[in-house]
Amino acid sequence: MAEILRPGERIIDDNSPENFFNPAGVRKGFEGMYRRGFSNARYAALPDRMLIDKSEWRDRIAAKQKDNAQVSDLLIYKNLPPKNQSSSSLCWYTAPTGGYEAQRVIMNQPYIEFSNGYGAGRITGGKDRGGWADDALDDMENHGLCPTKYCPNNQAGLDKKYRTPENAKHASENRITDGWWKLEPGYVEQVASLLLQNIIVCIGYDWWRHEIYACDLLWDGKEFMFRIRNSWGDIPEFPNGFGVLKGRKMIPSDAVAFRQVSV
Amino acid sequence: MRYLILLLGLCTSVLAQEPKPDPVPVKPPEEVKITVPKGVLGEGKRLSPYVFDSTTKCYLTLNLTEPESLKTLKWYTEDGPPDIEPINATEDMPGTILSFSSGNTAGLFLVEADWDKGFSKIWLEIKGSGPSPPKPVDPDIPPGPVDPNVQPGFRVITVYESTEKLTKDQSNILASTRIRKYLDKKCSKGTEGQYKDLPEYRFWDKDNKDQNKDSPAIKKMWDDLKPSLATVPTPFMAIEANGKKIVIPLRENATVELVMTKLVEIGGPE
Numbered sequence: 001m002a003e004i005l006r007p008g009e010r011i012i013d014d015n016s017p018e019n020f021f022n023p024a025g026v027r028k029g030f031e032g033m034y035r036r037g038f039s040n041a042r043y044a045a046l047p048d049r050m051l052i053d054k055s056e057w058r059d060r061i062a063a064k065q066k067d068n069a070q071v072s073d074l075l076i077y078k079n080l081p082p083k084n085q086s087s088s089s090l091c092w093y094t095a096p097t098g099g100y101e102a103q104r105v106i107m108n109q110p111y112i113e114f115s116n117g118y119g120a121g122r123i124t125g126g127k128d129r130g131g132w133a134d135d136a137l138d139d140m141e142n143h144g145l146c147p148t149k150y151c152p153n154n155q156a157g158l159d160k161k162y163r164t165p166e167n168a169k170h171a172s173e174n175r176i177t178d179g180w181w182k183l184e185p186g187y188v189e190q191v192a193s194l195l196l197q198n199i200i201v202c203i204g205y206d207w208w209r210h211e212i213y214a215c216d217l218l219w220d221g222k223e224f225m226f227r228i229r230n231s232w233g234d235i236p237e238f239p240n241g242f243g244v245l246k247g248r249k250m251i252p253s254d255a256v257a258f259r260q261v262s263v
Numbered sequence: 264m265r266y267l268i269l270l271l272g273l274c275t276s277v278l279a280q281e282p283k284p285d286p287v288p289v290k291p292p293e294e295v296k297i298t299v300p301k302g303v304l305g306e307g308k309r310l311s312p313y314v315f316d317s318t319t320k321c322y323l324t325l326n327l328t329e330p331e332s333l334k335t336l337k338w339y340t341e342d343g344p345p346d347i348e349p350i351n352a353t354e355d356m357p358g359t360i361l362s363f364s365s366g367n368t369a370g371l372f373l374v375e376a377d378w379d380k381g382f383s384k385i386w387l388e389i390k391g392s393g394p395s396p397p398k399p400v401d402p403d404i405p406p407g408p409v410d411p412n413v414q415p416g417f418r419v420i421t422v423y424e425s426t427e428k429l430t431k432d433q434s435n436i437l438a439s440t441r442i443r444k445y446l447d448k449k450c451s452k453g454t455e456g457q458y459k460d461l462p463e464y465r466f467w468d469k470d471n472k473d474q475n476k477d478s479p480a481i482k483k484m485w486d487d488l489k490p491s492l493a494t495v496p497t498p499f500m501a502i503e504a505n506g507k508k509i510v511i512p513l514r515e516n517a518t519v520e521l522v523m524t525k526l527v528e529i530g531g532p533e
Contacts, residue, residue, distance in 0.1 A: 060431045069435040110457040197429045198438045259425035263473040
């Protein structure tokens with residue numbers, strides 16, 4: 001197990017105490033699928049041809065670890081910092097924003113920090129409240145992400161003074177392109193298949209009321225696990241933002257994924 | 264006595280002359296024709312065709328290098344293997360290397376090439392494979408002739424289709440930190456704006472339409488690559504190096520090790 005995890009990385013499973021995954025002072029925001037009404041977002045279902053049979057998972061995981069070809073290896077190599085939603089309730093927009101920055105690393109585009117507040121503010125009317133990732137992805141596809149150079153993160157970015165025509169233009173240059181997928185709730189195989197093909201998945205968990213993005217599939221000798229990247233910055237509970245979910249705690253309540261972003 | 268002196272003088276002068284070296288044989292120019300990989304048996308004639316099966320590398324190369332002649336090159340592959348296709352075609356040139364699969368239906372095929380100063384024709388036979396044929400080995404793709412239109416430097420664009428399932432090895436190649444470390448070291452660096460000092464390699468979906476925002480050199484490389492997107496199966500790695508364009512197909516048998524070997528051949532040691 002030691003060789004699977006990075007120094008300080010923790011596994012969160014059914015036996016983990018509450019403070020393991022809810023350290024003092026953190027905020028979340030995912031509103032939970034039990035509260036989700038009708039989504040106006042346009043998305044596609046994941047086609048079956050993208051699924052990888054479970055019999056191949058262990059071999060693929062071993063090969064990725066041997067070749068240092070996990071997505072997390074890339075993100076660490078390129079020093080992509082974890083997002084930090086600070087005291088905002090914007091995890092549902094912060095995780096997809098972090099995933100967007102990670103996708104640019106995969107494509108080898110220059111690093112730009114993007115604001116979670118700009119798009120979230122448009123959706124919430126400027127309020128610091130919870131939400132859902134498919135609203136975030138819909139916004140990122142249609143309107144785009146504004147760099148923090150022009151609009152700050154978190155609560156400050158929610159202010160409508162940042163929603164100017166100039167910032168709209170900056171955002172329109174940074175969008176999800178080529179659509180996105182909405183995965184089926186609880187369908188671990190869909191998430192695992194995408195992770196094994198270097199596609200980041202944004203996952204919302206009802207038990208956690210929190211949204212994160214997953215980047216690797218792991219195997220501990222008995223069970224599969226997701227390596228995730230949280231948006232609470234670099235804290236001891238999630239060193240460099242990374243953590244591991246296992247058992248029932250890894251089963252997604254809601255999951256969305258995009259493949260391509262503007263260069 | 265006088266004659267003796269004359270004779271002696273003649274002999275001396277003859278002996279004193281340095282022997283003329285044998286004329287250096289002039290190497291005749293290499294015949295331009297369609298060639299096959301080493302190890303392929305046959306003569307390319309109808310009664311003695313080149314024989315390809317699952318153990319041979321399945322490609323044909325025309326050793327034509329004159330740029331003006333390349334522009335007039337035409338391939339006639341109607342009677343060739345069904346999946347034969349050029350793998351180094353550009354906008355200006357139809358390509359000098361054709362690839363096909365040994366998994367085609369067994370049979371006798373004809374491939375012809377015609378250009379302004381000549382033509383070449385070969386017959387080839389594909390042997391039917393057994394019940395479980397081994398997968399064909401991707402051919403080594405030698406670089407094409409030096410192209411004065413290829414910009415200097417070392418650049419790589421890896422193209423894939425993000426809605427197609429990747430094999431284990433393809434997925435690893437696209438995310439390999441070893442390959443990226445090599446490219447970070449070897450690739451030319453961008454020179455302007457947000458691309459300044461960014462190594463010029465990219466991993467892009469073949470449907471990428473935003474490349475106009477990238478560095479000028481990458482934009483040009485992508486524009487030059489566009490005609491290949493319709494013909495070269497993804498994923499593949501397109502390289503510009505030393506004035507040449509090279510394509511490394513990333514088919515089922517490609518691995519990180521294989522790709523690194525080819526990159527080192529092109530760009531030098533790690």
